Amino acid sequence: MPLPKIHDRxxxxxxxxxxxxxxxAMKVFAEKGIRQATTKEIAEAADIAEGTIYNYFANKEELVxxxxxxxxxVESRILDYVEGLKxxxxxxxxxxxxxxxRALEGNHRLIAVVFSEVLNTPELRDIYxxxxxxxxxxxxxxxxxxxxxxxxxxxxxxxxITRLLIGTILGLHLxxxxxxxxxxxxxxxxxxxxxxxxxxxFNGLTPRSDAAE
Amino acid sequence: MPLPKIHDRxxxxxxxxxxxxxxxAMKVFAEKGIRQATTKEIAEAADIAEGTIYNYFANKEELVxxxxxxxxxVESRILDYVEGLKxxxxxxxxxxxxxxxRALEGNHRLIAVVFSEVLNTPELRDIYxxxxxxxxxxxxxxxxxxxxxxxxxxxxxxxxITRLLIGTILGLHLxxxxxxxxxxxxxxxxxxxxxxxxxxxFNGLTPRSDAAE
Amino acid sequence: MPLPKIHDRxxxxxxxxxxxxxxxAMKVFAEKGIRQATTKEIAEAADIAEGTIYNYFANKEELVxxxxxxxxxVESRILDYVEGLKxxxxxxxxxxxxxxxRALEGNHRLIAVVFSEVLNTPELRDIYxxxxxxxxxxxxxxxxxxxxxxxxxxxxxxxxITRLLIGTILGLHLxxxxxxxxxxxxxxxxxxxxxxxxxxxFNGLTPRSDAAE
Amino acid sequence: MPLPKIHDRxxxxxxxxxxxxxxxAMKVFAEKGIRQATTKEIAEAADIAEGTIYNYFANKEELVxxxxxxxxxVESRILDYVEGLKxxxxxxxxxxxxxxxRALEGNHRLIAVVFSEVLNTPELRDIYxxxxxxxxxxxxxxxxxxxxxxxxxxxxxxxxITRLLIGTILGLHLxxxxxxxxxxxxxxxxxxxxxxxxxxxFNGLTPRSDAAE
DNA sequence: AATGAATGAGGATTCATTCAT
DNA sequence: GATGAATGAATCCTCATTCAT
Numbered sequence: 001m002p003l004p005k006i007h008d009r010x011x012x013x014x015x016x017x018x019x020x021x022x023x024x025a026m027k028v029f030a031e032k033g034i035r036q037a038t039t040k041e042i043a044e045a046a047d048i049a050e051g052t053i054y055n056y057f058a059n060k061e062e063l064v065x066x067x068x069x070x071x072x073x074v075e076s077r078i079l080d081y082v083e084g085l086k087x088x089x090x091x092x093x094x095x096x097x098x099x100x101x102r103a104l105e106g107n108h109r110l111i112a113v114v115f116s117e118v119l120n121t122p123e124l125r126d127i128y129x130x131x132x133x134x135x136x137x138x139x140x141x142x143x144x145x146x147x148x149x150x151x152x153x154x155x156x157x158x159x160x161i162t163r164l165l166i167g168t169i170l171g172l173h174l175x176x177x178x179x180x181x182x183x184x185x186x187x188x189x190x191x192x193x194x195x196x197x198x199x200x201x202f203n204g205l206t207p208r209s210d211a212a213e
Numbered sequence: 214m215p216l217p218k219i220h221d222r223x224x225x226x227x228x229x230x231x232x233x234x235x236x237x238a239m240k241v242f243a244e245k246g247i248r249q250a251t252t253k254e255i256a257e258a259a260d261i262a263e264g265t266i267y268n269y270f271a272n273k274e275e276l277v278x279x280x281x282x283x284x285x286x287v288e289s290r291i292l293d294y295v296e297g298l299k300x301x302x303x304x305x306x307x308x309x310x311x312x313x314x315r316a317l318e319g320n321h322r323l324i325a326v327v328f329s330e331v332l333n334t335p336e337l338r339d340i341y342x343x344x345x346x347x348x349x350x351x352x353x354x355x356x357x358x359x360x361x362x363x364x365x366x367x368x369x370x371x372x373x374i375t376r377l378l379i380g381t382i383l384g385l386h387l388x389x390x391x392x393x394x395x396x397x398x399x400x401x402x403x404x405x406x407x408x409x410x411x412x413x414x415f416n417g418l419t420p421r422s423d424a425a426e
Numbered sequence: 427m428p429l430p431k432i433h434d435r436x437x438x439x440x441x442x443x444x445x446x447x448x449x450x451a452m453k454v455f456a457e458k459g460i461r462q463a464t465t466k467e468i469a470e471a472a473d474i475a476e477g478t479i480y481n482y483f484a485n486k487e488e489l490v491x492x493x494x495x496x497x498x499x500v501e502s503r504i505l506d507y508v509e510g511l512k513x514x515x516x517x518x519x520x521x522x523x524x525x526x527x528r529a530l531e532g533n534h535r536l537i538a539v540v541f542s543e544v545l546n547t548p549e550l551r552d553i554y555x556x557x558x559x560x561x562x563x564x565x566x567x568x569x570x571x572x573x574x575x576x577x578x579x580x581x582x583x584x585x586x587i588t589r590l591l592i593g594t595i596l597g598l599h600l601x602x603x604x605x606x607x608x609x610x611x612x613x614x615x616x617x618x619x620x621x622x623x624x625x626x627x628f629n630g631l632t633p634r635s636d637a638a639e
Numbered sequence: 640m641p642l643p644k645i646h647d648r649x650x651x652x653x654x655x656x657x658x659x660x661x662x663x664a665m666k667v668f669a670e671k672g673i674r675q676a677t678t679k680e681i682a683e684a685a686d687i688a689e690g691t692i693y694n695y696f697a698n699k700e701e702l703v704x705x706x707x708x709x710x711x712x713v714e715s716r717i718l719d720y721v722e723g724l725k726x727x728x729x730x731x732x733x734x735x736x737x738x739x740x741r742a743l744e745g746n747h748r749l750i751a752v753v754f755s756e757v758l759n760t761p762e763l764r765d766i767y768x769x770x771x772x773x774x775x776x777x778x779x780x781x782x783x784x785x786x787x788x789x790x791x792x793x794x795x796x797x798x799x800i801t802r803l804l805i806g807t808i809l810g811l812h813l814x815x816x817x818x819x820x821x822x823x824x825x826x827x828x829x830x831x832x833x834x835x836x837x838x839x840x841f842n843g844l845t846p847r848s849d850a851a852e
Numbered sequence: 853a854a855t856g857a858a859t860g861a862g863g864a865t866t867c868a869t870t871c872a873t
Numbered sequence: 874g875a876t877g878a879a880t881g882a883a884t885c886c887t888c889a890t891t892c893a894t
Contacts, residue, residue: 055877168377171385542756580845597808
């Protein structure tokens, strides 16, 4: 079956090229910001002609959308429902933070820039909600419900608590994105960061005796 | 001394005009987004000529910066160090949330739009950090330290905990800005919202028996 | 009443500027063709900045549409129903041809170029039909009907005959536009041209004895 | 002589391919207009690769020129000098109109599109003049001259009259192309159309008693 | 001080054409 | 000969900013 093979090869080549261009674009976006990045700059970064971008992406907006979906997929894969239930909740949180940390390491500027665009463009906001926020939220909610059923957590308003958890993590990302030094330093020490954050999420401002530092 | 008086009047008139233009700009920014808002639209909203804007602001960016400073001042005034220490910590948080809630009510779109710009533009980020973030952080840190000194709180890593508190609130704002329904509904009920949030910040995910729902 | 006056002056200035730009555009269109003419060239011909065009016209298409309407108005004014009925039909035709001749003298390339665009763009075609074709047709039809009522012409299928008359004139324009020498030379002698054409329209291929050359 | 044969076959294959591509191009041109038609679309319509077009045509313009020549050949063949002289003039005209009608039936959009391009592009205009206009003109002129010699027609300015005849037909085509309903309906009834047109060309506006409707 | 017309740099996008495979 | 990905020149339009009145 030679035809399918050729077809595959062609598709693979296209996918590879798209990925190359996307990667170059992400680099430029992170450096300059999304709207400040010109297609010319992206083309130069990808070492192709400006017009070639349009053989792989309908327009600049699709490039941004694709980037958002890519980031969403990366983020989605961090939360693992099945594996997460095998360990206790603290460990699950801790592991999640750590994986998240590793996935996003060094990409804070890109995250800031992307979030800037998401806040500004309804279409991108929808993509973010569907590809990143909602999947993550669902896993977290299911996880909490299972824990409650198991009796490991007291009954609670699961959707709301989920927002508080996700909101906190999101907020810390933004503090780093805005350049807060304390948060940045905290983040720089993954062990300490995950410890402190897990503790906060579990016990809040007033740690119990067994969790006090 | 007639001259100073005239000067005062002049300055007041200038200040008033700046405020008028700023108000019009904020309205347009909230509606369209900052970069989508044109100076033409702002001039129309302020009922002046386009060129007049430039008699009061150096350029569009200064307009945005000024808006950011204005918002920062409003936000700063919410946290009252002196008054806050007169009540217990829960009440202080609760009051703060409520005041914050009232100050920002109906301005989520503007907040989203401004934050979008802050995330994108280093210069604006600096303004945000200096006028909004740092003052708020300082008050919160001082507050916590005083509470610790008083023995009302256990010893803790104050700067870090402060980031967690502020990060959480910031994260919730962004969840609303991105259109999450659960968070939006939560926010719509100020009493419940402040209760739940205060509880979370105090006790985290695992409320003690006395705080259980 | 000074305000109306100022308003008038402003309006007149705008109208004059529009006219200036339109004139420059028509010149460039005639030289290069409509789609080959760039906004840059039009701006240069009008001795203004490229952006200034857009203070007076929404886009290039509006410029073309406006030109078409202008031409339509010029053409419409050629056919004078009231005056036309005062003279006999031959004289009416003769005068019409002569006025048309004078109005269009030296503008054949522009006419060709405009007609090219009309044939290509539905929106422009509609403008042409409404502003030029239909008014002219109506006057001609009314004219013929009045003549028939007066007994100066035999009963006939007025709409069809009108199309044949207008079609013939239109066709000759196009022959000139395509560069046919015979037609061009004929046109160059207005007296002969109008004579021959009037004769043809009246008597067709087989002139009666009294009309024979 | 095997080589010539192969050569012939080769040439025939090339000719066939050119014709295929041309046919596809004409289809796309008629649908979209010439300049709106992309080489990509033409390639798709011809079910070949975009680059293949350039193995058979130097560029898009040659494709248009070739189409124009093809149309010219079709139109030329409508006017048959030898056959035409066997019948009387009215019948000759009538037959010509009818043949023309059948040849062009359903191709008004293509005619409009082609004429639009001819009016716009001097190079195409020349092709049109040489391949379509001049041959047709010549046959018509010769025809009229022969009739005059035979005494069937009075002496007349043959070139001018020929332009009037051709111009009228051309004009009617354009009225249809611009969407005039009366002309379109007239055209839709070939018998009536040819009758009316022949009558007009013969007798003009003032039909003699024997031709009156 | 207010005006608003003029400015023109800047940028996304299209598409005929080329050429390595 | 066929392919179709790569090319990049070309162009319309936007809009913050200026400045003569």
